[in-house]
Amino acid sequence: MKILSCTQQKEADAYTIAHESILSINLMEKAAGLLAQAISERYDKSHRLVVFAGPGNNGGDALAVARILFLKNYPVEVYLFNVKGTLSEECLTNIQRLKESGFANYTEVSNQFDPPHLGSHDVVIDGLFGSGLQKPLSGGFAAVVQYINASPAQVVSIDIPSGLMGEDNTHNIRQNIIKADLTLSIQMPKLSFLFAENADVVGEWQLLDIGISREFIESAKTNYYITEASEMRALIKPRKKFAHKGMFGHGLLIAGSYGMGGAALLASRACLRSGIGLLTVHTPVCNHDLLQSNVPEAMVQDDVHDRCFAEAADLDNFQAVAIGPGLGQEEITVQALFDQVSNCYIPLVLDADALNIFSSYRNYLTRIPRHSILTPHIKELERIIGRCSNSYERLSKAKELAAHLQCYIVLKGAWTAVITPDGVTYFNPTGNPGMATAGSGDVLTGVILSLLSQGYTHEEACRLGVYVHGLAGDIACQQKGVIGMTSGDIADALPAAWKQLMETK
Numbered sequence: 001m002k003i004l005s006c007t008q009q010k011e012a013d014a015y016t017i018a019h020e021s022i023l024s025i026n027l028m029e030k031a032a033g034l035l036a037q038a039i040s041e042r043y044d045k046s047h048r049l050v051v052f053a054g055p056g057n058n059g060g061d062a063l064a065v066a067r068i069l070f071l072k073n074y075p076v077e078v079y080l081f082n083v084k085g086t087l088s089e090e091c092l093t094n095i096q097r098l099k100e101s102g103f104a105n106y107t108e109v110s111n112q113f114d115p116p117h118l119g120s121h122d123v124v125i126d127g128l129f130g131s132g133l134q135k136p137l138s139g140g141f142a143a144v145v146q147y148i149n150a151s152p153a154q155v156v157s158i159d160i161p162s163g164l165m166g167e168d169n170t171h172n173i174r175q176n177i178i179k180a181d182l183t184l185s186i187q188m189p190k191l192s193f194l195f196a197e198n199a200d201v202v203g204e205w206q207l208l209d210i211g212i213s214r215e216f217i218e219s220a221k222t223n224y225y226i227t228e229a230s231e232m233r234a235l236i237k238p239r240k241k242f243a244h245k246g247m248f249g250h251g252l253l254i255a256g257s258y259g260m261g262g263a264a265l266l267a268s269r270a271c272l273r274s275g276i277g278l279l280t281v282h283t284p285v286c287n288h289d290l291l292q293s294n295v296p297e298a299m300v301q302d303d304v305h306d307r308c309f310a311e312a313a314d315l316d317n318f319q320a321v322a323i324g325p326g327l328g329q330e331e332i333t334v335q336a337l338f339d340q341v342s343n344c345y346i347p348l349v350l351d352a353d354a355l356n357i358f359s360s361y362r363n364y365l366t367r368i369p370r371h372s373i374l375t376p377h378i379k380e381l382e383r384i385i386g387r388c389s390n391s392y393e394r395l396s397k398a399k400e401l402a403a404h405l406q407c408y409i410v411l412k413g414a415w416t417a418v419i420t421p422d423g424v425t426y427f428n429p430t431g432n433p434g435m436a437t438a439g440s441g442d443v444l445t446g447v448i449l450s451l452l453s454q455g456y457t458h459e460e461a462c463r464l465g466v467y468v469h470g471l472a473g474d475i476a477c478q479q480k481g482v483i484g485m486t487s488g489d490i491a492d493a494l495p496a497a498w499k500q501l502m503e504t505k
């Protein structure tokens with residue numbers, strides 16, 4: 001699914017109106033019908049709806065919603081903010097229609113505003129500003145937002161919480177943004193919904209399909225997408241009857257050190273549960289028995305060192321290599337890592353301590369072969385690119401790094417972002433907070449290694465790997481709960497996740 005900018009969303013509205021013979025006011029009526037339905041599904045008529053409408057079409061939506069729900073016998077109260085005396089045409093039409101419906105509980109605010117008391121059973125419908133917001137809210141509008149936010153009322157925002165920008169909020173004023181419990185977003189999600197620091201203003205969000213032109217959406221250019229199950233299903237390579245293990249690749253995992261053998265174990269289990277033909281784990285001698293007895297399906301290649309990775313492995317006969325889980329950062333490991341990476345000629349995944357080492361030796365970053373996959377979580381990324389003040393800045397810098405190194409970056413977290421060297425970002429919808437647990441990243445590295453070894457492209461391995469890893473996390477969460485689940489449970493749930501994805505229509 002594409003994520004378009006607010007400017008493009010306005011163009012999409014205009015294109016739909018021009019090419020699909022629907023009047024702007026009728027498109028708004030369609031949106032309002034779906035908004036009203038979503039609101040009535042959540043709140044019954046015991047709730048008073050207090051509607052705050054702004055001067056543009058977001059206000060027009062809110063007024064139409066007020067009329068529809070008033071006619072369904074909801075108790076409704078409307079405040080329209082007309083401070084400049086310039087209302088959009090659709091907003092004006094909807095004031096007219098509201099009045100014609102017999103609605104009387106209507107206040108037009110031009111300067112002085114005497115706010116209504118808002119109780120915990122009231123529902124505020126926020127239609128102050130939508131995709132037409134040009135700068136952070138200030139003055140009277142900021143005061144209204146702060147009044148609503150300070151109240152105990154439930155808040156439903158139309159399209160986007162008023163005051164929030166669709167993309168970059170670096171220069172926004174946070175206290176002047178509506179804090180919604182529910183955001184009913186029209187047609188497409190906004191990029192800013194996917195950023196952690198906006199979670200408390202966006203609340204839960206839901207998309208309403210108002211029938212914006214498919215033609216426009218398909219041809220619109222964007223660098224942001226949300227991955228969909230059907231796309232991932234279509235990527236899975238079918239297995240022929242006469243398939244043999246030699247056809248599914250041989251991967252090399254370089255992982256583990258003294259006290260961190262578990263990371264090698266988790267990545268290996270995940271790798272084998274994701275369809276690889278053969279797996280060799282290169283690990284210090286101290287982890288030999290642990291791996292042999294716990295993942296008998298894997299072959300173990302001992303490093304020369306007892307306790308840490310000390311000598312680059314030969315890459316002949318392998319289709320892909322992953323390095324990093326539980327690797328440690330011993331001096332001898334640093335040297336071995338640089339040797340391994342500098343001479344790597346097969347697809348490569350760098351994770352965990354491999355990334356931490358590079359963050360201490362940033363000059364060496366350019367030794368990473370083009371198209372390698374880096375899988376940092378936020379902290380690991382910031383050790384490389386420096387601290388960022390918000391998610392938009394972090395994403396922008398991650399894109400710069402991906403372009404500079406010509407690498408894929410898998411930025412892990414809620415909505416894990418797969419960033420390609422040419423600047424396209426795919427956000428992943430699966431997963432849950434239970435996955436914020438030790439070893440969860442090791443599992444992902446194992447899955448991606450498995451897919452690369454089987455001949456999936458770098459982009460496919462990243463996107464499919466991240467999707468299935470999140471799905472396995474969701475299955476583990478259903479079985480064990482968000483608190484009790486561990487990364488071992490995620491690895492164990494991989495077979496069910498693959499099965500579920502393959503059954504997706």
Ligand SMILES: NC(=O)C1=CN([C@@H]2O[C@H](COP(=O)(O)OP(=O)(O)OC[C@H]3O[C@@H](n4cnc5c(N)ncnc54)[C@H](O)[C@@H]3O)[C@@H](O)[C@H]2O)[C@@H](O)CC1
Pocket residue numbers: 010013014023024025027028031032054055056057058059061086088128129130131132133134135136137138141158159160186210
């Ligand atoms: N037919 C249509 O065009 C449709 C429009 N839709 C709704 O229309 C919205 C977009 O409408 P608009 O483009 O009219 O934009 P908005 O309703 O978001 O606001 C535009 C108005 O706000 C003013 N403004 C912008 N920033 C301001 C600020 N910081 N302080 C004070 N005033 C400010 C502008 O001058 C303009 O008058 C969407 O979010 C959606 O809710 C939907 O109903 C779908 C159909």
Ligand SMILES: [K+]
Pocket residue numbers: 058126127128129130157158159160161162
């Ligand atoms: K809004």
